[in-house]
Amino acid sequence: MRGADGMDDLDELIEIMRDDEKARKFFAIMRDNEKLARKFFTVEQKILVTDNFKGLFEELLFHIEDIFGVPHVWVAIVEDSDLSGMLEALESSVWLQRRLKLVSTDTLPGLFGDKITPILANDRLSRFYRLLPASHKYLMRSLAVAPLTMDGQLVGSLNLADTDPARYEPDMETFFLSQLAVKVSICLANVTAHEKLRRLATRDPLTDLPNRREMETILQQELTHAARYGQSLALIFLDCDDFKQVNDRYGHDCGDALLKHIADQMRKILRTSDRLFRFAGDEFVIILPHQSLREAELAAQRLRLALRTNPLKCQGNSIVASISCGVASTADLVDLDPGAFLKVADSRLYQAKAHKRTATRTPDGDVMT
Numbered sequence: 001m002r003g004a005d006g007m008d009d010l011d012e013l014i015e016i017m018r019d020d021e022k023a024r025k026f027f028a029i030m031r032d033n034e035k036l037a038r039k040f041f042t043v044e045q046k047i048l049v050t051d052n053f054k055g056l057f058e059e060l061l062f063h064i065e066d067i068f069g070v071p072h073v074w075v076a077i078v079e080d081s082d083l084s085g086m087l088e089a090l091e092s093s094v095w096l097q098r099r100l101k102l103v104s105t106d107t108l109p110g111l112f113g114d115k116i117t118p119i120l121a122n123d124r125l126s127r128f129y130r131l132l133p134a135s136h137k138y139l140m141r142s143l144a145v146a147p148l149t150m151d152g153q154l155v156g157s158l159n160l161a162d163t164d165p166a167r168y169e170p171d172m173e174t175f176f177l178s179q180l181a182v183k184v185s186i187c188l189a190n191v192t193a194h195e196k197l198r199r200l201a202t203r204d205p206l207t208d209l210p211n212r213r214e215m216e217t218i219l220q221q222e223l224t225h226a227a228r229y230g231q232s233l234a235l236i237f238l239d240c241d242d243f244k245q246v247n248d249r250y251g252h253d254c255g256d257a258l259l260k261h262i263a264d265q266m267r268k269i270l271r272t273s274d275r276l277f278r279f280a281g282d283e284f285v286i287i288l289p290h291q292s293l294r295e296a297e298l299a300a301q302r303l304r305l306a307l308r309t310n311p312l313k314c315q316g317n318s319i320v321a322s323i324s325c326g327v328a329s330t331a332d333l334v335d336l337d338p339g340a341f342l343k344v345a346d347s348r349l350y351q352a353k354a355h356k357r358t359a360t361r362t363p364d365g366d367v368m369t
Contacts, residue, residue: 039067040176047187051194054093056187061099064160072138072161074099075148076131078108081155082192094273101133108154111145116154118146118174118181122165131159142168146181150189158184204278206256207263215277215285216338222275222287223336233289234296234329237345238303240282241322241356254314261312262321269306270299285342293329300325324352 046059057075064073077083079102107130111119121128122142131145132138140161148156158181162168202214210218219235226233240246240262247255259282266276266286275287288296307321326349333340 044183070160074159076101076103077156083155116147118177120144120168120170141165144168146177149185207260207278209263209276209278212279219338227336232292234291235345236286236300237326237349238284238323243282257314258312265306269303296327
């Protein structure tokens, strides 16, 4: 049974069918909508099977660019949201770094207001500039901004921009974009839950660095990537000199604080693309993508200097962390094997520690042979 509205729709359809020109336009619109729906469905299929942030955003942004031919696609994430704490995987991808922007908590509410629905605009675009990643130039004359939510909270936006002012006109229909935003939001919630469980299994609880298990996985991935694209990769194996004496003299609380201090200094000194791991005890591993042996040696020097000039303050004591480093690069390897890579760096770490034991020190702490 059709209600009154249904009968009106049917009468309108019959009237359209009686007019050939109207019928052609009607079916043309239907075909265009079907093509558009298929494109959105293709993107949705790609993102619904991912279980990590890097895969989710790479699939989402790449396929929107590719399938829809959108010149600029990126994601804005609210700082201090549950989502922003899960972005380390994104920071390791240069491709994604250019398509990610962290924004203050008031940026998106200021744009969306009370209506959490997509925004289309082709004028006064300066009001959206705070959404633009600083590392990339965006030439745009129209923009679509779709809200991303988690647990009812606005946590980010999916942003599409074009040089054509007619691409995103304010009076256009946003149904498909709204659907995509909802599905991306669902994916974000699922991936966040998955990543939190994964984090518990792969994180060192003391330093909050990835642990040895995670290091083995990442190192294999980075070696595969380096081999595929003919790029260099370096590795630093380091440990804290005389760490047992720190525990014996100052206590285990200060010993733990010193390990966290070393981890914090590494985060400050090294690049965001470098991967830091707690290997075991007072040993750490650093993976440096696109770095040569010499560049990694310079990074190790900067880290030693930072630790020397920034002592840990613990229970009224000033504790200087002294570290030894073994540095290796893919140029040292015959086969790009993770075990062999670690073995070379570990051997050089052993040599560095042996050299320190047989050397004398200058008053400022430098080693003299």
